[in-house]
Amino acid sequence: MLLVNQFFHPSSAAASQLLTDLARHLANTGTGVTIICGRSNYGIMNPGELSGVGIRHVPNLPFGHARFGRILSYGSFYAGAVLLALAARRPSIVLTLTTPPLISLAGTLLKKLRGVPHFIWEMDVYPNIAVELGVLSPNSRLTRLIGALADWSRRNADGVIVLGDDMKEILIARGIQPDKIFVSENWADDVEITPLPFPDGSLNLLYSGNLGLAHDIETLQGAMLSCTAPDMASRIQFTFAGGGPRRESLEAFARTHGLVNVAFRDYCSRDKLAKSLAEGHVGVVTQQSGVIGSVVPSKLYGILAAGRPVIYVGPRATTCARVIERFNCGWQIDPGDVRGLIAVLRHLDQNREAVYAAGGRAREAFEQNYTRAIGVRRITQILTGQVRVKQRSDGVEPSALDRRRDAVINPDLVNHTPETGQ
16 A cells, blocks of 8 residues: 655654554555655654555655745645655555645546555545635635645545544535545544543643644633632643644743643653643643534544543534534533633532543543544555445456455455355
């Protein structure tokens, strides 16, 4: 398999960690895996070798959060990745992610020119996310061009993998065939992240990960100001661990208002993430009201893995809100509802048993649905299963090599017997 994305091991970017997990799984099952990725300077927190995976680095320009720097980094990676993909040995399957935007076109070219099955793993829906965050204007020529190219690639793909039903709804609205879209929610590492005892002391709300443009911080700021009152400041703590383009402004806000119960930490490596997450009583996830379906925050799954309940500041019609409601493992707050958030914090401060019980349900939901093994298996079954279906529908029998590959990756597809349905 050929996998293409700008961020990969050892970057701590969410897409990088998910793709690394998938590549490691495929390699461990004997599948040949090649990655085309950039030499990322973004969040290098997971050093070490990754055995069994061939890595082809594109000498792209460094990534930056400033618009011009990001465009240059994306453009240089895109050019190098397309050349490497076209020059590579013909893979059985190519999987492209969405960093940079439109990198799926490299997979479409391979499909058109060399007959390679192509799948897109959507981490962000473009151009929707760029429009919703004000990076692109809704009706500009550039927006229409990006949308047309992205949708052309999606329509020509063998499958499009999305992170939730809200993301699927966005693509259907863009005219992508529903039967081509496959929902596969993200996951976390259940080996590296295990529940640890809840800490003593004040109620600690922990935001762990990237503070990006799609994340609501204004509601948190309102709650932080309200918690400066004498009856709250010593009882509720806010901790932010990570980075991202909105962290600097949040730190400046805390300094300006002299918030003594707000702390900031840097990213931590995956082997220390369990300990870091355990320092919070509640994990915090936020999402802007305008980005429903365009993104799905992956930090949710690490919180569930740590056995912590979730406070989600974001719209109800999102994957995060649906997970919380389905498993009763946290509390959803509408963006801007500072009073609602403060009411929840007061309740949890005075009812720690509610925190502990919701944390137990969070871990139970995680073990049943969102472990690394479950997540990577979902992705590989989509990839191999749809290739097999397409081969048979076209009247093309898979080769002996394909049969051996599928037997390693997904034995159920090869051993399926129509007579028994097993």
